[in-house]
Amino acid sequence: MSNPALLLLQDVLDEPKLIDWEWIKDNFWEDIVPAIQGHIFLSVISVAVALAIALPVGILSARYRKAYPPVTFVTGVLYSIPSLALFAILISIPGVAIGPSPVIIALVAYSLLILIRNTVAGLDSVPPETKDAARGMGLTDRQILFRVELPLALPIIVAGIRIATVTIIGIATIGAYINGGGLGTLIFDGIGRQFPTMIIAGAVLATALAIIADLLLLALERYLRPWARVRRT
Amino acid sequence: MLFKILEVYARPDFPEKLRQHIVLSLVALLVAIAIAMPVALLIRNTRVGALIAINIGNIGRAVPSLAILALALPFFGIGFGSALVALTALAIPPILINASTGLREVNKDVISAARGMGLSGGQILARIQLPIAAPVIFAGIRTSAVQTVASATLATFIGGGGLGDLIVEGYSRRGPEILLAGALAVAILAIITEIGFGILERVFTPKGLKIAQKRGS
Numbered sequence: 001m002s003n004p005a006l007l008l009l010q011d012v013l014d015e016p017k018l019i020d021w022e023w024i025k026d027n028f029w030e031d032i033v034p035a036i037q038g039h040i041f042l043s044v045i046s047v048a049v050a051l052a053i054a055l056p057v058g059i060l061s062a063r064y065r066k067a068y069p070p071v072t073f074v075t076g077v078l079y080s081i082p083s084l085a086l087f088a089i090l091i092s093i094p095g096v097a098i099g100p101s102p103v104i105i106a107l108v109a110y111s112l113l114i115l116i117r118n119t120v121a122g123l124d125s126v127p128p129e130t131k132d133a134a135r136g137m138g139l140t141d142r143q144i145l146f147r148v149e150l151p152l153a154l155p156i157i158v159a160g161i162r163i164a165t166v167t168i169i170g171i172a173t174i175g176a177y178i179n180g181g182g183l184g185t186l187i188f189d190g191i192g193r194q195f196p197t198m199i200i201a202g203a204v205l206a207t208a209l210a211i212i213a214d215l216l217l218l219a220l221e222r223y224l225r226p227w228a229r230v231r232r233t
Numbered sequence: 234m235l236f237k238i239l240e241v242y243a244r245p246d247f248p249e250k251l252r253q254h255i256v257l258s259l260v261a262l263l264v265a266i267a268i269a270m271p272v273a274l275l276i277r278n279t280r281v282g283a284l285i286a287i288n289i290g291n292i293g294r295a296v297p298s299l300a301i302l303a304l305a306l307p308f309f310g311i312g313f314g315s316a317l318v319a320l321t322a323l324a325i326p327p328i329l330i331n332a333s334t335g336l337r338e339v340n341k342d343v344i345s346a347a348r349g350m351g352l353s354g355g356q357i358l359a360r361i362q363l364p365i366a367a368p369v370i371f372a373g374i375r376t377s378a379v380q381t382v383a384s385a386t387l388a389t390f391i392g393g394g395g396l397g398d399l400i401v402e403g404y405s406r407r408g409p410e411i412l413l414a415g416a417l418a419v420a421i422l423a424i425i426t427e428i429g430f431g432i433l434e435r436v437f438t439p440k441g442l443k444i445a446q447k448r449g450s
Contacts, residue, residue, distance in 0.1 A: 018307060077424065080379055080383075080423050080424055080427045081419075081420040081423060081424075082382065082383035082384075082386045082419050082420065082423050083383065084386045084387060084397060084400055084416075084419070085386060085400065085415070085416035085417070085419040085420045085423075086416070086420075088400045088403070088404065088412045088413065088415065088416035089413065089416045089417070089420070091412075092409050092412060092413045092416070166294055166295055167294075169295075169297070170295070170296070170297035170298060170299075170300075171297070173297045173299045173300060174297075174298075174299050174387065177404075178404075184299060187299060187300065187303045188390070190303065191303055191306060191390055191391070196306070196307035199303045199304060199306060199307060200304065200307070202300070202303070203296075203297070203299075203300030203301075203303055203304050204300075206297045206300055207295055207296045207297065207300060210294075210295035210296070210297070211292075211295045214291070214295060
């Protein structure tokens with residue numbers, strides 16, 4: 001047994017069970033389902049709050065160009081702070097207790113850059129002629145924004161939501177470390193108990209959740225881009 | 234508080250944690266480049282190859298970094314090596330996807346012109362395709378580098394060391410200054426990586442391309 005690769009293989013084979021199906025069956029309703037629900041809750045709330053901030057900021061940045069570079073700078077710095085570090089910084093602030101709130105704040109901070117960038121890119125993609133035509137038809141600025149620009153920008157905004165959601169679902173797993181709940185709880189408990197089944201269940205379900213969200217939002221993106229669909233067929 | 238944080242940086246084990254963090258990130262990044270670049274070159278002219286690269290990229294984006302690191306535990310055990318394997322796997326997708334699309338998006342007319350001038354396949358790759366794709370390839374390496382530095386913080390959970398050790402120590406022992414010291418060090422390291430690779434990206438953009446970009450804008 002001098003070959004290290006063989007030793008490694010032996011280790012895996014010696015593992016009594018990589019996936020203990022009994023455990024999954026026994027703990028499905030108490031542990032796994034609440035973890036999935038918690039994860040969806042964290043992700044949906046975070047994306048919703050982030051959108052409520054990013055849409056107005058994006059619309060304003062598209063209008064007042066001077067504001068755009070500082071906005072991308074601040075959100076860019078937030079985006080590049082590693083999540084575990086951001087969680088640690090947030091819970092160091094007096095009055096912020098561990099739990100879902102700092103996790104949601106951090107997840108919102110991470111999605112801002114992507115969402116604002118795509119909102120601005122979406123609004124920029126509306127041809128000036130289209131806006132001129134709308135103005136010629138007698139629409140006010142506000143009507144142009146809501147009836148022409150935003151609907152046309154929507155596919156690009158949704159593309160941003162898609163990237164942000166997938167990113168958030170991944171980072172949310174780390175939030176379990178500061179008691180944020182979600183599927184990361186299974187992963188951390190699995191590491192703590194040296195129990196591979198929990199690690200694998202958490203990892204696989206978090207990945208599956210991210211892929212499902214990705215596909216659903218991709219479908220939405222396609223649906224919102226009827227002109228692209230027509231070309232395809 | 235500030236003084237207490239600085240005290241943590243003066244601890245004898247801090248340079249070692251920092252060194253572990255940098256070595257973990259750097260080795261993972263270099264191995265990922267060594268794997269992703271030849272693959273991108275091999276598949277640059279095939280449609281199936283592009284599809285594979287994009288799918289690996291998408292799946293790579295969907296798998297949480299904590300999941301990859303945690304999954305390394307039952308397979309490779311506790312420790313530095315295990316973290317290194319996981320971080321390398323995480324670092325590959327952004328490089329592969331950018332290198333593959335960058336090489337593919339080189340204008341076909343430019344390649345035809347080069348062929349017309351009598352350049353061989355290897356010359357076209359070295360003198361035309363790679364220089365033109367360089368900014369996109371570097372953008373991928375930059376994304377990957379920043380992501381790797383961030384994920385290396387999680388190495389602590391599987392005994393891989395690095396600056397994450399300080400965060401975990403501060404959190405479990407309720408030492409707010411240790412927690413913050415670790416977090417700030419990681420954040421600064423990530424921002425330095427982001428800026429540093431941004432400069433590299435500009436350095437590796439060929440002069441002619443910069444002029445074209447300026448004209449375009």
